[in-house]
Amino acid sequence: MKSVSAPMPSAANFIRNIVEADLAHGRYASRRWAGKPGLGATHAEAAPDAAKIRTRFPPEPNGYLHFGHAKSICLNFGLAEQFGGRCHMRFDDTNPEKEETEYVEAIIGAVRWLGFDWQDDQEDNLYYASDYFPQMLACAEYLIAAGHAYIDSQSAEEMRQNRGTLTEPGRDSPWRNRDVAENQALFRRMRAGEFPDGAHVLRARIDMASPNINLRDPAIYRIRHASHHRTGDAYCVYPMYTFAHPIEDALENVTHSICTLEFEDQRPFYDWLLERLAEGGLFLRPLPRQYEFSRLNLTYVLLSKRKLIQLVEERHVSGWDDPRMPTLVGARRRGYAPQGFRLLMERIGVSKSDSLIDYGLLEDCMREVMNEMDERRIAVLDPVKLVITNYPEGQKETCRAPNHPLKPELGKRDLPFAREVWIERDDFREVSEKGYNRLYPGNLARLKYAYVVKCAGCEKDAEGKVTTVFCEYLPDTLSGTPGADSVKVKGNLHWVAVDAAHAAEVRLYDRLFAVSAPGAGEKDFSEDLNPDSCKRVVAQLEPSLKDAEPERRFQFERHGYFAVDPKDSRPGSPIFNRAVTLRDSWGSGRQT
Ligand code: ATP
Ligand code: MG
Numbered sequence: 001m002k003s004v005s006a007p008m009p010s011a012a013n014f015i016r017n018i019v020e021a022d023l024a025h026g027r028y029a030s031r032r033w034a035g036k037p038g039l040g041a042t043h044a045e046a047a048p049d050a051a052k053i054r055t056r057f058p059p060e061p062n063g064y065l066h067f068g069h070a071k072s073i074c075l076n077f078g079l080a081e082q083f084g085g086r087c088h089m090r091f092d093d094t095n096p097e098k099e100e101t102e103y104v105e106a107i108i109g110a111v112r113w114l115g116f117d118w119q120d121d122q123e124d125n126l127y128y129a130s131d132y133f134p135q136m137l138a139c140a141e142y143l144i145a146a147g148h149a150y151i152d153s154q155s156a157e158e159m160r161q162n163r164g165t166l167t168e169p170g171r172d173s174p175w176r177n178r179d180v181a182e183n184q185a186l187f188r189r190m191r192a193g194e195f196p197d198g199a200h201v202l203r204a205r206i207d208m209a210s211p212n213i214n215l216r217d218p219a220i221y222r223i224r225h226a227s228h229h230r231t232g233d234a235y236c237v238y239p240m241y242t243f244a245h246p247i248e249d250a251l252e253n254v255t256h257s258i259c260t261l262e263f264e265d266q267r268p269f270y271d272w273l274l275e276r277l278a279e280g281g282l283f284l285r286p287l288p289r290q291y292e293f294s295r296l297n298l299t300y301v302l303l304s305k306r307k308l309i310q311l312v313e314e315r316h317v318s319g320w321d322d323p324r325m326p327t328l329v330g331a332r333r334r335g336y337a338p339q340g341f342r343l344l345m346e347r348i349g350v351s352k353s354d355s356l357i358d359y360g361l362l363e364d365c366m367r368e369v370m371n372e373m374d375e376r377r378i379a380v381l382d383p384v385k386l387v388i389t390n391y392p393e394g395q396k397e398t399c400r401a402p403n404h405p406l407k408p409e410l411g412k413r414d415l416p417f418a419r420e421v422w423i424e425r426d427d428f429r430e431v432s433e434k435g436y437n438r439l440y441p442g443n444l445a446r447l448k449y450a451y452v453v454k455c456a457g458c459e460k461d462a463e464g465k466v467t468t469v470f471c472e473y474l475p476d477t478l479s480g481t482p483g484a485d486s487v488k489v490k491g492n493l494h495w496v497a498v499d500a501a502h503a504a505e506v507r508l509y510d511r512l513f514a515v516s517a518p519g520a521g522e523k524d525f526s527e528d529l530n531p532d533s534c535k536r537v538v539a540q541l542e543p544s545l546k547d548a549e550p551e552r553r554f555q556f557e558r559h560g561y562f563a564v565d566p567k568d569s570r571p572g573s574p575i576f577n578r579a580v581t582l583r584d585s586w587g588s589g590r591q592t
Pocket of ligand 1: 057058059060061067068069071072258259260294295296297303304305306
């Protein structure tokens with residue numbers, strides 16, 4: 001067993017244990033792989049499958065991926081990575097009415113962004129379920145021929161009435177015992193387009209009295225006169241999802257078919273179907289097996305395509321890629337790190353019990369990876385001018401700041417220093433209070449990477465707003481020189497020289513919802529929106545930030561992690577998005 005160790009500490013993941021046990025027992029060792037998906041005959045004479053396991057990520061291309069999908073992506077691709085397997089990227093596009101090509105590109109981009117791939121010089125495992133319509137029809141025909149399926153001509157309403165309930169068995173359809181030849185003829189005519197939508201439906205013949213309603217002769221093919229985004233008008237019958245999915249897995253040689261818990265009741269049908277098709281020689285054993293895990297739920301966000309569509313359509317956000325959206329395109333634009341998602345998914349693990357993950361945990365994971373990865377820069381978000389009265393007018397010097405305190409190999413950069421600098425408005429107070437050790441009249445503080453200064457006072461406008469702060473500097477205290485430590489101070493302030501600064505828009509994003517369970521109870525979730533989820537400020541940035549590339553992210557010292565907005569920025573005039581603050585400040589007199 002080839003096993004590559006996981007890159008990060010692992011929480012409990014019961015599916016990982018199952019895979020380990022399967023590999024230890026050689027459960028999949030006999031599988032063969034023809035290099036492309038196909039029925040059993042395609043794989044039968046092929047070489048042994050070099051992939052130890054096969055998993056798949058099977059989104060429906062009917063919307064943008066959200067943070068919940070990231071859990072499924074990390075799980076499926078992560079298992080393949082860890083166990084020398086393959087994970088297929090499969091578009092589950094068997095429903096003709098809902099899919100759109102625009103989403104396909106966005107989904108591919110999002111999975112790649114998370115750092116996963118399905119293609120190398122040996123294999124390219126990008127698939128479309130709609131390419132399997134011919135094999136799905138062959139499976140349906142086999143079931144009819146073997147007496148395992150029949151054409152039901154009841155109306156939808158009759159079928160519903162005869163389905164029974166959780167406590168009562170269903171009733172057999174009057175068409176249940178049609179003979180094989182009649183079923184075959186009708187199915188042929190359904191495919192030929194002779195009937196309107198809903199006139200007939202192909203059903204599996206299992207057991208109308210089964211305690212599991214999903215086994216009461218589920219529909220497997222229906223008539224839909226609809227155009228499909230890839231197959232056009234080639235078909236007017238389409239498979240039901242619960243029929244299509246196991247077949248897709250089997251065609252692709254998937255070993256572990258992992259889905260969310262709501263499909264648990266479908267597993268008996270999944271197994272029933274593949275068993276019948278294996279008996280008929282359409283598929284080879286070992287067959288794929290389905291495993292269910294609990295979906296990701298996060299506080300402060302909504303993870304349901306339907307609700308996300310509503311947010312976009314009602315214009316509560318600017319689009320799917322609004323940096324406050326819990327979509328992967330939104331996360332990317334905001335500046336979230338794909339590594340942060342992977343870390344979160346490792347941390348929370350995989351189980352069958354429903355859980356609600358605190359959004360703060362996601363943010364902590366982001367901080368953790370960003371702290372490690374991101375270079376430091378200086379930005380003054382709420383600037384007020386500081387004049388150093390004893391620093392000669394016109395004099396300039398250059399201070400040096402490390403790009404990353406933990407990574408000296410990333411070098412240092414120049415920070416121009418002069419008599420007038422921007423500091424944060426909050427770094428000056430006219431009257432000090434306990435614990436405040438930044439600038440107030442008479443107090444000493446350090447301008448980071450430069451000098452210690454002593455505050456003299458301020459000037460205010462007619463409204464009483466501070467316009468300028470005054471101080472004197474202590475010439476012997478330049479950072480990095482022997483005198484730097486001669487004066488001890490507690491406050492350490494960031495600054496940008498007025499002449500060198502670049503003014504830029506910074507968008508201070510916060511949570512989109514103000515409450516942890518938006519829309520709980522009877523409320524419409526729009527009542528729970530956080531009115532302060534985006535604050536725009538004009539900040540003063542250190543000069544090196546002027547030419548930052550789109551999506552490049554930095555830690556702005558003392559503030560948090562900020563990335564160049566890829567959509568609204570222009571060359572030489574970046575707009576920055578705040579991805580996450582330095583510390584968790586939610587609900588505690590939020591810091592900006
Ligand atoms: P939604 O319920 O938001 O519409 P979906 O399940 O319809 O999502 P699909 O495109 O069918 O979206 O999902 C692709 C894969 O992602 C499926 O295997 C699904 O189980 C998984 N998935 C979707 N939402 C979550 C979630 N919140 N947590 C974990 N996995 C998820
Ligand atoms: Mg779905």
